[in-house]
Amino acid sequence: MDGKNPAVKVNRKVNRREEALKQRNRKIAVISTIAVVIVAFVIFAIVKAATAKNKPAEFDYAAQPAIGSATAPVKIVEFGDFKCPACQAFEQQIYPQLKKDYIDTGKVQFHFMNLPFIDVDSVTAALAGEAVFHQNKDAFWPFYEAVYKNQGDEKVRWATTDFLVNLAKQANLPIDFDKLRSDIDGKTYQPDVVSDNDKGGKLKVTSTPTLFINGKMYDSPFDYNKLKAAIDKAAAGQ
Numbered sequence: 001m002d003g004k005n006p007a008v009k010v011n012r013k014v015n016r017r018e019e020a021l022k023q024r025n026r027k028i029a030v031i032s033t034i035a036v037v038i039v040a041f042v043i044f045a046i047v048k049a050a051t052a053k054n055k056p057a058e059f060d061y062a063a064q065p066a067i068g069s070a071t072a073p074v075k076i077v078e079f080g081d082f083k084c085p086a087c088q089a090f091e092q093q094i095y096p097q098l099k100k101d102y103i104d105t106g107k108v109q110f111h112f113m114n115l116p117f118i119d120v121d122s123v124t125a126a127l128a129g130e131a132v133f134h135q136n137k138d139a140f141w142p143f144y145e146a147v148y149k150n151q152g153d154e155k156v157r158w159a160t161t162d163f164l165v166n167l168a169k170q171a172n173l174p175i176d177f178d179k180l181r182s183d184i185d186g187k188t189y190q191p192d193v194v195s196d197n198d199k200g201g202k203l204k205v206t207s208t209p210t211l212f213i214n215g216k217m218y219d220s221p222f223d224y225n226k227l228k229a230a231i232d233k234a235a236a237g238q
Contacts, residue, residue, distance in 0.1 A: 056215025057203050061111060064196075065133045065140040067099075068109035074234045076108055077212040079115040079200045082125035082147045083154050090209045090221055091148040097224060102231060112144065114196040115208050121159035123193060128164040128180065130189035135175040146171040161185055 059077055076098075080087040102108035114129065116122035125147060133140040146167050152158030161184045165177055183189060200210075203217065211218040211227075214234040220226045 057212055057217070058215065059111070059113075059199075059212070061109070064111040064113055065129070065137065065144075066109055066111045067141050068103040069106040070109060072103075072106055072109040074102070074108045074231055075111065075214055076231075077111045077113055079113050079196075079205050079208055079210045079212075081114070081116050081118055081122050081208045082129065083116075083118040083122045083151070083159060084208045085151070085154055086207075087209045088148040088151045091145065094221060094224055094227070098227070101228070107235060108231060112140070113199065114193050115200045115205060115210075116193065116197065117208070118154050119157060121157045124161065124184065125159040125164060126193045126196075127184050127187060127189055128159075128161075128168075130192045131180050131183035132168065132173060132175060134183075134189060135179065136173070139173045139175050142171050142173060143168060 059075070061075055061077075064077070078087075078090070080090075098108070098110070103110050112129075114126040116126045129140065129143060129147075132143045147159075147164075150167055161181060164184065165181050168175065168180055169177055203212075205217075209221050211221050213230050216234075218227070218230055220230075
C-alpha cells in the first residue's frame with residue numbers, strides 16, 4: 001500500500017513544502033509588485049508637484065493695465081492695494097527707477113492687478129482704477145501715481161467715490177468723470193476686481209506688493225539690486 005510506504009509519505013511532504021514555497025513566492029511577488037507600483041506613484045506625485053510648483057504662473061497680460069513695450073522680454077505683474085502703505089513705498093521708491101532703467105528702455109512691460117484687502121474702500125479704489133483703465137488704458141498709470149501720491153491713512157476710509165473722482169480731475173486724466181463716478185458707484189468692473197483677487201488667491205499671494213517676474217513669484221520688491229538681478233536673469237531666459 002502506498003499510504004504505508006515511507007517513500008510515498010516523504011514525497012507527499014516534499015510536494016506540500018514545494019507548493020507552500022510556491023504560494024509564498026507568489027505572495028512575495030504580488031506584494032513586491034504592489035510596493036513597486038506604490039513607490040512609482042509616490043515618485044510621480046512628488047515630481048509632478050515639484051514641476052507644478054516651479055511652473056511659471058500664467059497671466060492674461062493683455063487684459064491688465066500695462067506700461068512698456070508689448071514685445072519686452074520680461075513681464076512683471078504687481079499685485080497691489082491702493083490703500084497699502086508698502087505699495088505706496090514701492091511706487092515712490094522702486095517704481096521710478098524701474099521705469100527709467102527697464103520699462104522706458106523696452107526691456108520690461110509692467111502690469112498691475114488688484115488685491116484689495118485692507119478695507120472696503122480698497123475695493124472702491126480698485127473699482128476706480130478699473131474704470132479709468134477701461135475708459136483710457138494710458139490714463140491708468142497717471143491715476144496709479146496720483147492715488148499713491150495722495151494716499152491717506154490705511155485706518156481711515158478715505159478712498160471714497162468723491163475723493164477718487166476729484167483726484168482724477170486734479171490729475172487732468174483724459175476721461176469722462178461722470179462716467180467714472182457712475183462706474184464706481186455702479187460697481188461696473190467688480191468682476192475684474194474679483195478676478196484679480198481670485199488669481200492672487202490661487203497663486204497664494206499673501207501680501208502686497210507681490211511681484212511676478214515672467215510668471216515666477218519674486219519676494220524682494222524693495223531691494224532694487226536684487227530686483228535688477230532677477231530681471232536680468234529672466235531676460236536671459238533663466
